[in-house]
Amino acid sequence: MSLRPTLDFLLHQWLGVESLRSRERFADHSRETFDAVLDTCERIAREKYAPFNRLVDTQEPQFDGEKVILPQATHDAQKAYAESGMLSAAQDYEVGGMQLPYTVEASANAFFAMGSVSIGSGMLTTGNANLLMKHGTEAQQRVFALNEFSGRFSGTMCLSEPQAGSSLSDVITRALPDGDGFENDPLGPRYRLRGNKMWISAGEHELTENIIHLVLAKIPDENGKLVPGVKGISLFIVPKKLVDTDGQLTGERNDVALAGLNHKCGWRGTTNTLLNFGEGKYPVRGEAGAVGYLVGQPGKGLQCMFHMMNEARIGVGMAATMLGMAGYHASLDYAKNRPQGRPMGAGGKDASAPQVRIIEHADVKRMLLAQKSYCEGALALELYCARLVDEQHTGDAQAADDARLLLEVLTPIAKSWPSEWCLEANSLAIQVHGGYGYTRDFPVEQYWRDNRLNMIHEGTHGIQGMDLLGRKVLMENGKGLQLLAGRINATLERAIQIPELAAHANALGQALAQVGAATKAAWATGDPGDALANAVPYLQAFGHTVLAWIWLDVALAAHALAESPARTGRLGAMRYFFHYELPKIGAWLQVVSARDQTCASLPEAAF
Template identity: 85%
Template sequence: MSLRSTVDFLLYQWLDAEALNQRARFADHSRETFDAVLDTCERIAREKYAPFNRLVDTQEPHFDGERVILPQATHDAHKAYAESGMLSAAQDFEMGGMQLPYTIEAAANSFFACASVSIGSGMLTTGNANLLMVHGTPLQQEVFAKNEFSGRFSGTMCLSEPQAGSSLSDVLTRAVPDGDGFETDPLGARYRLKGNKMWISAGEHELTENIIHLVLAKIPGPDGKLIAGTRGISLFIVPKKLVDAAGALTGERNDVALAGLNHKLGWRGTTNTLLNFGEGKYPVLSTGGGLDGSGAGAVGYLVGQPGEGLRCMFHMMNEARIGVGIAATMLGMAGYYASLDYARNRPQGRPVGTGGKDASRPQVRIIEHADVKRMLLAQKSYCEGALALELYCARLVDEQHTGDAQAADKARLLLEVLTPIAKSWPSEWCLEANSLAIQIHGGYGYTRDFPVEQYWRDNRLNMIHEGTHGIQAMDLLGRKVLMENGRGLALLAERIGATIARANAVPELSAHADALTQALRQVQDATQAAWSTGTPGDALANAVPYMQAFGHTVLAWIWLEVALAALTMDATQSIASTAGRIRATSYFYRYELPKIGAWLNVVVSRDQTCAEMPEDAF
């Protein structure tokens, strides 16, 4: 079963994406235009990305003292991606966009992630520009966002600092008004920034004319001291090269300097940087004089209101978390397809119980061994299930933006609850799929002669960036399932209950419906038990096991939805593909869903084994 056939099934047989063109925003679209976008992206991914996945892994970005050098293949891929229109796919026609549903945009981008996530596409640039379309001024949208959508500029998000990774309340980057006329600049209130940012993907390169950094920094209070906590954080546009109010480059370099390239386990084709803002390497004298009147400090333009930077940035971060989930999913899928092909062609061993020790008998292909089938089924259930989850979340985004008021509010609530799962679940379990792909290849999988070791290395990042696993777990149990008096969790339970009711009427699925009923009840009971003392320390000590159980329950629900759609297939779906989806559903329910009991036991008992471990006992 090809990736395209899987995508088509999920979009059209399950999510009814074609019906979106009945909405005013998407009225110019049809199944034909959706398919044309998918065709284009699939072709570009096949021609410009996939053949160079190994090349960009071995030819890492390097700094020659003046520029960051990337392989020509990366430049060609970026150019093809920008010319496809995908950077502005969901934007208004007036902004040069296609007004494409996010559901289709997410599906189309999956081809690039599968072909070469290391080359990268436009996730950060699009997210950066989308943030400005919500929180920026009209001129900021015209000068910065529009040029990002066209591919002329690219974008980053600058949050972490060397001393403050995930703890954003501890950022130390400062921003002070740039002279007496700082509020009169047409591009926005103008500040000078000084500080350091770490782990900035695509922070320095020559792929575009300019790089637009979105930077979190603190404006000092009247006493000159930084305000403690997140309420002091503001958001700034800090371009690599200064521009005028028409978007033309002024010819002056902003005081943003590359301090170093990070050399990574995976994603080696993408630059990851340490950036120094306002260190004086590129002093800017043409504005208000800088922090000390000498031109020191990077020029930045305020986005939104002072002190609301984190609220603005979360617009980009939440979008990025679905993008990370898709990347993790597709790396898992790439490994699955590689190991499936290997298993179908690699002869080794003989059937158990039928003369297996008779060396005169011909060997069988390893796909005929039960344990290899187990590993392939596990990968299939993880990766295809994760893809279904990501596209379901993308469909919720469209519902939130174009549905009626009630439907939009429900989509918002479901997204709040599901976003931590959309990011974390594929990053854990599709990484496990990559590990299984290596195992199927045996010793060959541990060599660079086959691609599966790179897929694992590339995927290992996804449990870390855009909010680590532990942070996603605390967000889920500490905030999302409690917010609005538990409305989001109740709504998810209602949706799961509706699926259970439908599945109960299908003999092949009724046992799965019963298992899902029990799993949902266990999660609900564990949520109450975790918070029964009202003490966050008691509840959150086992937030990750809770998230693992919650995620497996959500994926069991998704697989039951997929199975129901498969059993009501039309003539476009083959019998084999339907059987594959039903078997993958059965695998998940029999091998995976039972794991939640062990995870939830420590949640229900509020076990403190980990929390109370004395440091010196390690």
């Protein structure tokens, strides 16, 4: 079973991506160039990624005391990805890019995530370089970002610390000016960093000539003390190996040392590291301290880093989606070929009758349909968000601002919803396989292990829930939420005209009203402690409402097409979501609306 027909439907029949060709930035493109990009990425993923997914899971990264050793397959895959041009696909022609719509870029990258998310592609490297193109100086862009886009360098994001975790206000990594005249370095004001960073994906390897770390650190005040909270956080470029102003390696190692590799449940093909900055293992000019270059203004580092963090959150959502999709395809293939049991009814009691394939059993169909509704719905959501990115960058002023606000509201959903429900899809894929699914003879157990990370990294459900209910639905006097409601209502107005979809349109209208009422009820006292005690149930209900909207909008596009198995499948998945999933929001929103304190108020001793 191929992913391509689903992508083609979503891109062309649903999102109408070819309409972007009317914009000057994309004028050189056509359906043929979009298809060529997808063809190339599908082929590379099929040849360089998918065959080695199990290999990189079993041959974990090893550190020999000097360097990290990864399988040759990982080197080959990364080389093929860089040579494809996908690292700079959305960039200007002038810097070697393709000026490809981000919607097409995201679709093309889906093949790699499905082939082997564990090998990885370029999410962090591209995000790192994109941040520098937005906030870096011309020299920083030329020396660091452009070499990342070419694949010569790779990139990371270094936020968390062992003692702070996700609480970025508690980071204690320090940055001190590197001698007299530090502010006049051509690559930016030069500092020396000292501290430790944890959970750094791709933090040490030999896949590229250099690794460009983007590091959050605090510059002490005039009394040598760190400013508490996030206001004191600055952002620094800290290369693994020092470079000159032409981007050439100087031959000197920066004072960044691998302290250890984390041994993970899944996603084992990518290193995950603890890094020590400035401990003196690799002194620069005889002095301990990692050399770093300030990005943007002092104390404004978190604002800069959010550019990369939000991009990464959508990337995590896509990774989760494609792991779910891989499990769905595997379990569908298994169900079509595995004979077991007999039909329900009188004939099912005849032991001499031939067995039927398990896809003929109603409960197996239920599990397959759940996976289809989760994974294809999540893919549509991620591509809708990608389309908003294109609108933000190339639409008129009003459309661009609307897209910005919609992305603010939808980003917590785009990250969290697939990471929860496509993980559930992976669990159902194991269940379809029965006992075989729990063995390493089939790939579905690895898909589940790989996907379990996605509910955690780039912000847990707790963080996303507080971001959504505590910030995003309130920002700019609730304008983003109002815009989203407007989009949902526009879909309802179209769907209610079609008898086959009218009942679903009414159900979605009721769900939207419930979410709106719960949002007001949560904040009725104005106390964040009351409102945010049930931020995750709110996130779940909000996410299910958004996915119901996405499915209804997709169903409108599918309904307009001629009868086919694909059309029947999409409309069936939509019905499943409305009948089996959307009703769940009532229980979630009940505790939100009541500002229920069962969890928040239970004393520690009671546990």
